[in-house]
Amino acid sequence: MPLDERKFLILQAIIDDYITTAMPVGSRTISRKSGVGFSPATIRNEMSDLEELGYLDQPHTSAGRVPSDKAYRLYVDHLMKVGKLSSDERERIHDYMQSRGAQVDAVIRGAATVLADATQYTSVIVAPKLGTLRIRHIQLVPVAEETALMIIVTNLGIVKDALIRVPDGLDSDDLYSISRMLTERLADKPLEAVRQTFSELLRDAENNRRLMGETLRVIEKKLEAEDSTEVVVGGSSKLLNYPEYADVEKAKNFLAVLESKDKLRALMNRGGGMEVTIHIGAENGPDMSDCSVVTARYRVGDQTTGALGIIGPTRMNYNRVIPVLEFMSRAMSELLTNR
Numbered sequence: 001m002p003l004d005e006r007k008f009l010i011l012q013a014i015i016d017d018y019i020t021t022a023m024p025v026g027s028r029t030i031s032r033k034s035g036v037g038f039s040p041a042t043i044r045n046e047m048s049d050l051e052e053l054g055y056l057d058q059p060h061t062s063a064g065r066v067p068s069d070k071a072y073r074l075y076v077d078h079l080m081k082v083g084k085l086s087s088d089e090r091e092r093i094h095d096y097m098q099s100r101g102a103q104v105d106a107v108i109r110g111a112a113t114v115l116a117d118a119t120q121y122t123s124v125i126v127a128p129k130l131g132t133l134r135i136r137h138i139q140l141v142p143v144a145e146e147t148a149l150m151i152i153v154t155n156l157g158i159v160k161d162a163l164i165r166v167p168d169g170l171d172s173d174d175l176y177s178i179s180r181m182l183t184e185r186l187a188d189k190p191l192e193a194v195r196q197t198f199s200e201l202l203r204d205a206e207n208n209r210r211l212m213g214e215t216l217r218v219i220e221k222k223l224e225a226e227d228s229t230e231v232v233v234g235g236s237s238k239l240l241n242y243p244e245y246a247d248v249e250k251a252k253n254f255l256a257v258l259e260s261k262d263k264l265r266a267l268m269n270r271g272g273g274m275e276v277t278i279h280i281g282a283e284n285g286p287d288m289s290d291c292s293v294v295t296a297r298y299r300v301g302d303q304t305t306g307a308l309g310i311i312g313p314t315r316m317n318y319n320r321v322i323p324v325l326e327f328m329s330r331a332m333s334e335l336l337t338n339r
Contacts, residue, residue, distance in 0.1 A: 003053070003074075009036060010046045011055055012079045015067045019315045022243050024064035069281035069314060072292070076278050076318050083319040085327055093118065097331050104128065104336065108232050111308060111332055116235025118324045121312035122258070123234035126268045128305035128336075134190060135219070138182045140166070140175040148175055150218055155188070155300075160222035164214050178208065182215065194219060231261045231268075239291075244313045250290055254311075257287050268307040271295045275329070276322055281314045292316045296325040298332040308332065 013033050014025045027043040030036055047065055050056045055074065056065040093114055100110035108125045115123035134155040141149045146168055152160040166175065185197050198216040202209060236258050245251045257263050267284065271277035279293045294316070295309035308328060310321050
């Protein structure tokens with residue numbers, strides 16, 4: 001049985017009402033909506049057909065209907081009209097993000113706060129991947145006999161430091177010269193290229209071979225620590241304000257997912273290169289079958305590096321969430337690229 005224009009119109013009205021109220025929708029409610037123009041009896045017949053087609057569920061015999069995951073998928077793919085942020089909202093978000101500075105961790109935490117507050121759902125931000133990191137500067141600073149502080153600054157503003165042992169007899173001028181040489185040789189290279197360059201340095205080094213080996217070991221350790229890809233959650237308790245999560249077991253399952261960085265990272269990274277991706281209900285797996293996950297990607301330069309997303313009930317206000325995510329994706333990309 002195909003969906004004709006009347007079924008589309010009634011289904012959209014049911015979804016719009018349920019998104020707002022979280023209450024099962026009856027035929028009289030839909031008949032009173034402006035723009036529908038059908039009698040309750042006609043609407044009841046159409047609702048029965050929609051239920052038979054799998055677009056509606058009836059939680060109780062005498063209750064109204066609620067949309068199914070199949071209905072939400074049809075809604076976001078074909079029926080929904082995506083809203084727009086007002087100029088005041090865009091300006092407030094932009095100003096807030098600019099005030100976070102250019103450090104990646106500050107930008108990410110600020111974005112998580114903005115997303116949660118703007119949508120009233122739980123937000124998740126995944127930090128840039130290891131492959132996007134480039135060394136910008138290396139500095140060796142003497143701090144004690146045979147000990148120096150090595151400071152590594154990356155293109156994303158990430159600063160790493162560690163104490164390393166240096167050969168006896170190297171003074172501050174020697175360490176400055178070595179720092180300058182390392183910066184010149186390693187700047188703007190990814191980790192694999194850094195390893196190759198160090199291989200050449202070790203092969204050619206007549207002196208300070210041990211220092212070069214120790215320096216490479218620390219760089220690998222510090223930069224590979226970023227491979228865990230930090231995951232930041234904003235508004236973790238916001239979903240508990242929705243009636244869908246009044247059930248203790250549902251709430252526990254949701255909070256357990258938020259505590260698993262691996263699961264969150266997997267949820268956020270499903271979109272590939274697509275600008276916005278929406279996964280509804282069972283599409284998220286058994287642990288998140290009561291949720292929808294909407295994700296977008298952000299960039300640093302010409303590379304797609306991280307993800308940001310919203311987790312909410314399946315009756316999520318999609319036409320609000322999507323423009324917020326799109327704007328935040330552009331704002332983060334601009335801020336991180338133009339540091």
